[in-house]
Amino acid sequence: QVQLVESGGGLVQAGGSLRLSCAASGRTLSSYAMGWFRQAPGKEREFVGAISWRDGRTLYKDSVKGRFTISRDSAKNTVYLQMNSLKPEDTAVYYCAASRGGIGVGAVAYGSWGQGTQVTVSS
Numbered sequence: 001q002v003q004l005v006e007s008g009g010g011l012v013q014a015g016g017s018l019r020l021s022c023a024a025s026g027r028t029l030s031s032y033a034m035g036w037f038r039q040a041p042g043k044e045r046e047f048v049g050a051i052s053w054r055d056g057r058t059l060y061k062d063s064v065k066g067r068f069t070i071s072r073d074s075a076k077n078t079v080y081l082q083m084n085s086l087k088p089e090d091t092a093v094y095y096c097a098a099s100r101g102g103i104g105v106g107a108v109a110y111g112s113w114g115q116g117t118q119v120t121v122s123s
Helices: none
Strands: 003-007 010-013 018-025 033-039 046-052 058-060 068-073 078-083 092-099 117-122
Touching: 003 092, 018 033, 018 092, 018 117, 033 068, 033 078, 046 068, 046 078, 058 068, 078 092
Parallel strands: 010 117
Antiparallel strands: 003 018, 018 078, 033 046, 033 092, 046 058, 068 078, 092 117
16 A cells, blocks of 8 residues: 655645645555545545656646646656646645556546645636
């Protein structure tokens, strides 16, 4: 089982930036894919993006392409979500998740989840 701890959320004005971190422990992550999801009040959890730990390949939700970037630091066992040009509609609780399979957009593929971190974008 992989343990995940997110950090870096907060309140930011529209157009601003935040960087979320997800520190992983408990397993060697070389065969994992790491995903970021978000859930806004009253809405279902949705895929934001993911990265393959092995080769760094990434996949993003269309609405965040060009604004969000996922990266990993193998030495720190940490995945990052750099969010630029934030919009009020990006407001949500953001979750980090780990999948033993390849990159996927469905939450069901991810077996380990962090506790979430709140991101609020004011207009």
